[in-house]
Amino acid sequence: MSKSVKSTKVKGGDKRLEQIGDDIWKNRTTKINNELFTMTYGSIVGQICREENYNYNKVNEILFNMGYNIGNRLIEEFLSISLIERCNNFKETAEVISKIGFRMFLNISPIISNWSIDEQTFQLTFEENPLAEFVELPDEYDEEEENNSSSNIKGNARGELWYSNILCGVLKGCLEMVQLECEVWFVSDVLRGDDNTSIKVKLISILRDEIPVGDD
Structure with missing residues (x-):
């Protein structure tokens, strides 16, 4: 029998958020094999790279839009399961985002840091990234052509590809649906040789629901 769960008021920094995230992950989500998840995402990225002829800027854009x-x-799933109020x-x-959103779907809780003075921009730093496990980006992509001809260099993945850029798109899409227009982008990635993997989130504006002309 499922338990009745009341909606939860949010208090920034409250340990209750961690407890809610833990409870949702343990009791209210469907688990999938981590290795299968990582390999599936890797296959998608690889296919996009091939289709776009290793134009990594275009690949980044496609992953973001996805x-x-x-x-x-x-x-919708997040709100219906977490029952978090505005x-x-x-x-x-x-x-x-950190203690419930990422915990619910990826079983991680990125560290929040680097708040701007106006408290409109923050950074999420990942101690682990399930999307990038077992992944290593080459400095260059070499495609071996037929008849042992010279290789054709298609770009520098470590310098151009944001492998997990789909996460930025997910954050952008989720926030927009709750009337928060934000810019979301990677600032570093261990796959590119950086010390950590971090995403910046910047609030641009609070969107307002428009009332149709003639309605009160």
Whole structure:
């Protein structure tokens, strides 16, 4: 028998958010094999790279748009399972993203840091990234052509590809569906030789539901 769960008011930094995230992950989500998940995503990225002739800027764009479309739909599942009420400010939003959102879907809780003075921009740093396990990006992509001819260099993945860019799109799509227009982008990735993997989230504006002409 399922338990009745009341909606939860958010308090930034409250340990309750971690407890909610843990409870949702343990009791209210469908688990999939981590290795299968990682390999499936890797296959998708690889296929896009081949289709776009290793134009990594285009690949980044496609991954972002894929994530954006996923985020537009994923937010409904998030809200229906978490029963979280509307956040009072952007700091509370960041706490919910880290402690419940990422915990619910990826079983991780990125660290929140580097708040801007106006509290409109923050950074998420990942101690682990399930999408990137077992992954190593080459400095260059070499395609072996037939008849042992010279290789054709197609670009520098470590310098150009944001392998997990789908996460930025998901965040953008989810936030937009709750009336928060944000810019979301990777600032570092261990796959590219950086010390850590981090995403920036910047609030641009709070969107308002438009009332049709003639309605009160």
